[in-house]
Amino acid sequence: MIKPIVVGIIGAGRIGRLHADNLRVMPCFKLKSIAEAMMSEELLTWAESRGLASVFAEGEDILNDPEIEAVFICTPTDSHASWIGRAARAGKHIFCEKPVSLSSEETSSALQIAEEAGVLLQIGFNRRMDPSFRKLQQLVRSGELGSPHIVKITSRDPQPPGEAYVRSSGGMFMDMTIHDFDMARYLVGAEVAEVYTRGANLVDPMFGRCGDVDTAVITLTFASGAICVIDNSRKAVYGYDQRVEVFGPLGSAAADNCRPTTVEVSTATSVTRDQPEHFFLERYNQAFIDEIAAFARSVRLQEPLICSGRDGQQAQLIAEAARESHLTGLPVKLTAVTGTGARVSEMRTM
Amino acid sequence: MIKPIVVGIIGAGRIGRLHADNLRVMPCFKLKSIAEAMMSEELLTWAESRGLASVFAEGEDILNDPEIEAVFICTPTDSHASWIGRAARAGKHIFCEKPVSLSSEETSSALQIAEEAGVLLQIGFNRRMDPSFRKLQQLVRSGELGSPHIVKITSRDPQPPGEAYVRSSGGMFMDMTIHDFDMARYLVGAEVAEVYTRGANLVDPMFGRCGDVDTAVITLTFASGAICVIDNSRKAVYGYDQRVEVFGPLGSAAADNCRPTTVEVSTATSVTRDQPEHFFLERYNQAFIDEIAAFARSVRLQEPLICSGRDGQQAQLIAEAARESHLTGLPVKLTAVTGTGARVSEMRTM
C-alpha cells in the first residue's frame, strides 16, 4: 500500500470534477482542495456533496499549500502552459489535461521549466490506458505483429460541440485529432515524419464559418515507412466510434467499439445490437481512473510516466502540421514544423 | 475424373427437382430420367427446360433401365421403404430422402433387403455436409475438444408448414427434429441411450389439432454420459435458426447462423445486420451438392457412405422415442424402443 499522494485540482469544470470523483475513491490519493476562478453556488454544493472542504478562487492557494504534492491542471487550454510553469516552480508534480497548449513556443517553454524543476509532468492522453488499445500496444511491443506497416485509427464523435467551443478549441486537429496523433505514436513507438490532411466541412456549415473542418482523413508517415491513416468526423449519428487496427508483417490486430450490453435482438424485421458507448465519459471511464493510478505509481514508485510532457508536445506539433497541410493542400514534413528543435521524447512503455 | 454415374430420380416434387438441378451440372453424374406419378403439363415444361427427355409416370420404368446405376428416391415418405426394396432388388444404388419411413418395421425390412442386395443406401441427412457442422465433427474426431460433455443444437424453422403437410409428416420429431437427432449422433459419434422430451403447442393451435407440437426441448443422453439438448420451434420470425455447439473437457466449438451478407448498418436508431439465410434451400445449398458428390465417391471410389441406412434407422428410432416421451411425460430408454435389435451402425467418418 503506497502512502496517499495529497493533491489539489486547478479548474473545476467537467474534466476537473471527473478527476475529483475518481481521486476521492482511490486509496493512493488524498484530494485536499480544488480551485476555480468561476466560483458559484452550484460549485460549492457540488464540493460539499463530495466532502471537499477547501474550494479556492485562486489556483495559487493550492500551489502555496506545502502539504500538496501534486496538482491536476484542468483549466481551459490557453492557461495550461502558464500553470505548468507555476506549479513546477512550486515543486509540485503535475498532471495536465491535453493539449499542453495551443502554441508550440509556450509548450516548449513550459516543458523546459518542468524539466529544470525536476517535477513529473504527465499529459492526459487517457486513451493510452484503454484496455483494448493497451493490448494493441503490447502486441506491437512484443513483436507479435512485426514492425507495423499500416495503422488505422477511426475516431468519430457522436455529436458536434457548440460554436463557442469550436472557436476556442484550436481547431479539430488540435482539439480532437490530437488524441489520435498520440495514439499513432503510442502504437508505432516512433516519430511521425510527414503529415497529409484531407479535411472537409460536411457536417455543419458552422465549422466552416469558424475556419474549421468537421471531417478529415489524415495520413501520417513514419520514418520507418509505417503509414498511419486517421479518419475523423464530428458527428457519427450512431455514437462514439473509436476503433484502431495495427497491421504488420506477422499479423494484424484490431480493437472494436465497446457497447453497453452484448445483447443481440432478432425480430421479423431486423437483427440489432447496441450502439457504441455514447461518448468519452462512458467509453474511457476506466481509462480515466487507470491513467491517474499510473500517475500515482510514477510519483511514488518511480515507474516511467505513461505519457510525458514531451509526448504531449509531439502530438501538438503533429496537429500543427496537420492544419498546415489542410491549409496548403500539400504534405508537410514534421521537421519543418518543429523548428525549435524539440527533442523526440523517449518513448516509454507500461 | 471418375466415370459419370447414370441416375434416375423417382419423385419430381420440390426435393426431387432440387437434386435434378444439382445432378445436371455435376460432371460425376449423368441424369437420365425422372419419374412422377402426378404427371402435369408444368412438370413436362420444367423437364424440357432442363433438357430432360425421359419423364415417366412409373418409377418402375427407371428401375427397369439397365443403364441406370443409381436412383434418387424423392417420393412422399410413406413410399420410401417400398422403393428402397424395389430399387435394391433391381440392383440399383440408392440415395433416399429422410426419414427412411414412418414405421420402424418397414425401415428394418427395407434395410435388410438393401444389405442383402449389396447395394449402397445413403440417407439424405444433408446437414452433415454443412461446412461449419463438418468442422465441428472433425474437431470432435481429432480429439481437440476431448470427448463431448454437452452438445447443444438449436433448430428453428422460419415459418410453419401447412396443415396438410403436418398431418402427413409423422409429427415434428419425425419430420424436423430427426435432422437434429442425426446431427447429435454425427457429432458425438456414439448412440443415444435415453430421450426426454418437453413439447408444447405455442405457435399455432393447428399443431395441437393435428396431435402435434410446434415447440420442444429434447434431452438426449449418450451411454458415454454426454448430454445433448435440442431446442426446436416451427416459427422463428427472424429466419432459419441453425446453430450447434459442442462442449468438451478441452474446449468448446460453436457454429453460428449463416447470413446473406456481412454488412452491419449503424444509424441513429439502431445497429443492424442481416437475418439468417431464409430457409434450408439457402442455408444448405452447398450441402445438398456436397452430399451427392459424396454419394458419387462412395459408388465409384468405395469411400464410406457419409450417412448410411442404419444411420437413418437410428435417427428414426430416436424420433419414435422422443414422441413416446412427449406422450408419457417420462424419459424413454432407447433399447426399449428399438426392440427388434437394430444394430448400431458403424459410425463412418469423412
Next chain:
Amino acid sequence: MIKPIVVGIIGAGRIGRLHADNLRVMPCFKLKSIAEAMMSEELLTWAESRGLASVFAEGEDILNDPEIEAVFICTPTDSHASWIGRAARAGKHIFCEKPVSLSSEETSSALQIAEEAGVLLQIGFNRRMDPSFRKLQQLVRSGELGSPHIVKITSRDPQPPGEAYVRSSGGMFMDMTIHDFDMARYLVGAEVAEVYTRGANLVDPMFGRCGDVDTAVITLTFASGAICVIDNSRKAVYGYDQRVEVFGPLGSAAADNCRPTTVEVSTATSVTRDQPEHFFLERYNQAFIDEIAAFARSVRLQEPLICSGRDGQQAQLIAEAARESHLTGLPVKLTAVTGTGARVSEMRTM
C-alpha cells in the same frame, strides 16, 4: 442525495469483503462495522487498510448497535437462516447472500420472521443486475419478444472448487445452478411447474465421491408452457461461460459473454479474440455494485426489492426438485416439492 444507510457486515470471507469494498465507496452507504467468528491478524490488517475501525468476533455486536440500520449476511450458508431471524428480530433490514439456506423449512421459517418483523430482505442474486441480462428481462417485460417460448441459459464455471467446498455446498444445483433457476424465473416472470435433470460426473471423480455432479442439463417447464433449458459444467477450460437467450413468438434476444478487450488478432496461423472474463468477480463486478445500490433505494426510497426472500425461496425449491429429479431419473413437479405451501412471490420489476 439520499441519507447514507449505516450498515454492518456479518461474515468477512471473500464475499463479505467484496461487499465491504463496494459499500466503502458508495455515498448511499456508511459501513460501520464487520463481524467474523474466525478472527485473524490478516483480517485486522485488511480492516485497517479499509479504515474499518470496528471488527467484532460476534455478529450480535452488530445487531446490538442501534445506529446500524441494515446488515449484510455473508456467513457460510448453513447459518444464513439463523442470522436472518436474529437480524429481523433486531429490526435490521437484511441483505443476505444466496442461497437462503439448505433446508426449505429453515428458509420458510426465516422468511416468516422477516415478514412479521416488517424488515426488508434482499437475496444476493446479483446476476439480475448484469446489464445484458437486465436488458433481456426488459425486452420480455416490454412485450417486444412476446411471451417466452424457450429460454436457454448456459452457465459454466472456469474451474471446479475444492472438495471441502463441494462437500458443504449443498450440491451443484443448490450452489451453482440456483443462480440459473433464479435467472429463469426473473426472465420468464412466472413460476416453474416441473423440473427434469440430466446430471453427470464427467469433469472430476471427486464430485462423484461427494455424491455430486459436475455436468448437467436441466429442463424447467413453466405453467405458461414456456420451456427453459440450463446447461452447466464445473469446468469450462476457456473461462466463465455465461450466456442467456430468450426466444418468443415476436423475436429472440441473446446475451453473449463479456471479454476483457475487444481486440481480435489475425496471424498466419489463427484469428483469436479474448477468452471470456475469468470468473464472477470480473464478469459481475458492476452487478455486485448495482445490487446493493438497488437495496439502498429499496430501504430509502421504498422501491420494490429487486430480489426478495420469496424469490430466494423459490430458487431453493427448484434446486431441491432438480436434485430429486437427478436422483430418481424422473421429472419432478414443483408443487410436490414445495409441500409447505410456499406462496409464489410477487414478481417485482426494476
Next chain:
Amino acid sequence: MIKPIVVGIIGAGRIGRLHADNLRVMPCFKLKSIAEAMMSEELLTWAESRGLASVFAEGEDILNDPEIEAVFICTPTDSHASWIGRAARAGKHIFCEKPVSLSSEETSSALQIAEEAGVLLQIGFNRRMDPSFRKLQQLVRSGELGSPHIVKITSRDPQPPGEAYVRSSGGMFMDMTIHDFDMARYLVGAEVAEVYTRGANLVDPMFGRCGDVDTAVITLTFASGAICVIDNSRKAVYGYDQRVEVFGPLGSAAADNCRPTTVEVSTATSVTRDQPEHFFLERYNQAFIDEIAAFARSVRLQEPLICSGRDGQQAQLIAEAARESHLTGLPVKLTAVTGTGARVSEMRTM
C-alpha cells in the same frame, strides 16, 4: 428463359478457364470455342474434360465465327485494347478483364471503336457483384446513409505475386488497387477529383527492385467533398483481407471479411475463428458468376451494363494519378491526368 448467348473466349489462362467453367453450367450461355496462343497438351486435355471441342491458336478464328455473339477477352493486359478493337469491328459484344490497358491512349482508342461499333463492352470489375458490397452500394443509392462523407476500403492480398508478374503488371496501383478505385467510384457514385498516395516497400525488396511498392495508403477526394481512403498490402499473412465501410451523415455501413465457416473454437489457450477466405477465387467465387449473368442480361434484356468501358477507363486514370502522386510525393488532380478529356461515364445502377 432467355435464348443462350453463343460465346468464345480469347485467352485460356487462369481467368479464362475460370470463366469457361462458369459459362459451361449457366443456361444463358453456350460456350463454343476458346483460343490460346500458347497451345499445350495440358490445355487440350483440360478442354476435353470440359467437352470443349473447338480450341484455336488464333483469337481471330473466334472473331470470324458468325455464330458467336460475344467474346471474353482474357489475354495478358497489353493486348486487351487491341482485342477490344478487333472484336468490336467484328460486331461482337465484349466482356474484357481488368484493366482495360496500361495506356490511357490505347484505352481511349479502344473505347471509341467499341462505341462506334455499337457493341456492349463490360469490364471485369467483379467485386461490384459481391453481395456485401452490392448491399453497401444499394444503401448509398437508397439514401439511407446520406451522401457519403468517408469511404474506407481495405484490400490486402494473402501473398505477393512472383517477380515476373510484378514486372509486367503495370505496378500495384494498376494491377491491384485498380479494383479499389472502381469500388470507390461504384460506392460514391461520382468522380474522383484528387489523389494522394503514400506508398512504401515493406514486404519484399523485390518490389523495390521492380520500381513498385507493396504497401500503400491512398486518399481519394471526390468533388462532393467525400473522402475515400484505401489501404493496400501485397501480403496479409492471415489471408485475403477485403473490407469496405461507408460513412455518411445518416449512418455507416461496413462489410466484413467472409470466412469458410462460422465456427468459433474456445480452448484453454485461445478463442479462434476461421481466417478470411483464402484469395479472390474463393471470396469472389459467386461474384464471378454474377458478373457474367449480368452481362447476359445486358446483351439479351438491354439492362444497363454493371461496369462499362468508361468505368474501366476511369479506374485506369485514377491508377495513373496514384502512381504519379507516389512518384512526386504530391497530391494529383484528376483533370491534370485525364488530359484527353475522357468523359465521365454515366454511373449505372443495378
